[in-house]
Amino acid sequence: MDTTTTLHTGNLPQHLAIIMDGNGRWAKKKGMLRIFGHENGTKAVRETVESCARLGIGYLTLYAFSTENWNRPKMEVDTLMNLLVSSLEKELPTLQKNSIKLNTIGNTAMLPDGARKKLLDVIEQTKGNTRMTLTLALSYGSREEIISAVKKISEKVQNNQLNIADISESVIGAHLYTHDLPDVDLVIRTSGEQRISNFLLWQVAYAELYFTEVLWPDFREKDLHEALISYQKRERRFGKTSEQVK
Template identity: 50%
Template sequence: MNKFKIVKVGARMVMERFFHTKKPEHTKNEQLLDIEKIPAHIAIIMDGNGRWAQKKGLPRVAGHREGMKVIHKIVEKANDLQVKYLTLYAFSTENWKRPKSEVDFLMRLPEQFLHKELPKLKKNNVQVRIMGDQSLLPAHTLKAVNKAVTETKNNNGLILNFALNYGGRREISEALKNIVKKVEEGSLHSSDINEQVIESHLLSKGLPDPDLLIRTSGEKRLSNFMLWQLAYSEFWFTDVLWPDFKAEDFVEAILIYQQRQRRYGGV
């Protein structure tokens, strides 16, 4: 190698180190993924924040704060893998039963998360949506969420759907009320009611049903989450608490999903 080439190669190495132009290495599981079979819609029940904090002798809110940091990593990985829809169970209709101090803290998290992450979400072409009863949300929470929804509405990349003050039974109940109202008004005949009509009145209208449900913390139940939509979804449960959940765990869930055969009730 002549002197000119040595200088050229050395300069390139310095530039790579300075500007971090090297691409991060993929994990072994990620290398095994079939990019053609990435689930289009992934839903996650982010569970275990309180237990994570308790194990460390910290207040529960510390677990929620740490859990918020994980959302950024998972959204980034989902976007990287070209997942089309990611629904996160952020706050349920039952969570209002928790101590007021904890609820107040939880209602501040969307504001804090979006204040920090919105510029990145916009840059990465992510569209933010919200699914739930907005009428009970504090003004500051609603303002932050609506700002994110408005400023990303024209993005056509990953749809990041937050289930906030959401409950599956309430969703179905409200859908049925609206359908009955249309029947009474004469704009819909009772004989026309079918699955498609019901789905068009759900809060998730416009989104496909989740292909994969992930729940952290070792619990194995739906907790009133997307009861209609998860009828034929694949479930993946892990003992990992949400604050400890990593991109590698997310990839593992997808890899296991790809190894299953979805029959939808068929042979």
């Protein structure tokens, strides 16, 4: 199906977030180790990033590694960290060619030194790019993010830098990892699972949710377009009635 004929570029999410799920199951179905699924998932990342940049989506956030993922077998975690480094090295020319700025959210202090150094290096090299901001959620957990924000705000209250009466949504938002990003408009999750998994809990308060059975390594531009078309068919009311929106 040619979805491009029904995709309206004037009604796209400003901020798209994707829970990239199904790498392990993809590999298992093919009788391979889980790492082969992760390696093939990088192809879906590349195609999705380039497609979003072409469409004009300003912000793309990918759930790459959660705080809970540290509990996976050491060999898998080590391989994922090595894959992160090699992918950053390989994809830097693509980011530069498409004027994509790399960003990260999460407790990146937990990353191995080599991975963190490469990540910061690519972030520095792409900081002047303006076409799209690609954010990698690495060692990320939304509850941890919110706890961190509460601690920072509490410290300011304790030091008389902030009055309790002045705490608002904008104040909380300013203390989250995503303080430089707009709220999420659309969340896509692959592999058929239908949950948020501790991902951007504050930021997805009014986001549209889209779940697909496609496993992440098989996710292609046509699947992205189908998700975006579904988004465009929905009425976003933000608590108002349909009549008010119209």
